[in-house]
Amino acid sequence: MDLAGKTVVVTGAGRGFGRALALHAGRKGARLFLSARTVAAALKTAEEVAADSGARADAFACDLADPATVRAFAEGVAARTDRVDVLVNNGARYLAGPDLWDADDEAITDTVASGATGTLLAVKHFLPLLRTSGGADVVNLVSSAAEPRDHRSQAHPAFYAAKAAQAGFADILSHRLRPEGIRVISLYPPDFTDGDPLHPAWDEASRTAKDPLTAQSVLDCVLFALGQPRDCFIRSFHFEQL
Template structure:
């Protein structure tokens, strides 16, 4: 796998999809730096990776909804991990409907965690990524960020945040065209939060069972493992039943 031996930072790596992706990537030989709000959750992911692979991953607490925290993490990564081959933006706050029940603080945190923190982190890392022969900036968005998808259980704030992420991906794709930095995104529908350490991770499921976390991880790794001359700018994935349309992304 092309990711083997390469170094990536993953946000929202304390639980859910971020933790699962980190575990699977470490299993495949990737070198990792993990960010999340919760130091305890981060340590849990780090301990799992060490037990499975012997790799001691670097970690740093980072609240993507906080500008200063995101800037501090970006500066630390640029200074201490200048050899990063890619960043995977996974962290985001899940905020359910109805919009009228959301507090002002929740709306601000939801949008900031998905969009502003990712932009600030990327700005700090971009000079180092551009200096690499090949690098990746990958974002886990959601089908909530796809034009004309129905709301279906998510809040207006969450949908707005995911549209902001989609705009970030598109804008950065245009700006970095012709460079060695590949900008990609996956737009998953609703999926379960199974972990690679769970017995059911590898079990076959019926076609109508819904999208799984493992399938989302597989989709992300499919994109990252493509040759650097090949890109999948955006990949929308759903269960075949078509009844899941939003990723309840992790923010731990």
């Protein structure tokens, strides 16, 4: 899909899938606004984007568990552009440990706030810019942990709770924004390997049915959904698990 002229916002862009998406969007001509918990992490990806494709990418610090930084991120983007065409809600804290006592109260609160509240606030504060796009998309990286009776992950119950809340928000958001022509696309992948999008071996030829899901495959789904005509609303992608 060609993203030339599109303005794309990516949270959690300092590493993993957010970084991979930023690099690919840059190659496809997007104007990027990237956030991570620290501005140094976001700036590192922005510099990689510039070196890789020459695309323009601005970096911001945004802790999704802190409402003030979410507002500041949106305000910073609004000061530099009059619209957002694609908002990618990728950032969220992962918390390991199947027992409730595997994490302290602060880590539990931070996990739920970053994954659930952070997504809600990001959409809220970017919505004015999405509405000026004339054809915007909101992409949510949820998790198979949000699917009913999915018990495969060893994530902490707080992570399950955060992703379930994010999924519920995405569902009602899709229904309520559709009349405005804003699509809400949610992905429910199991654990997947990040890979390195700059590595020559990170391609389709290296993937088989026996391998774990890769970030590239998840990214391919995002690009496919974004590339559909505006009368096509793909609400979600669910993945078969080994």
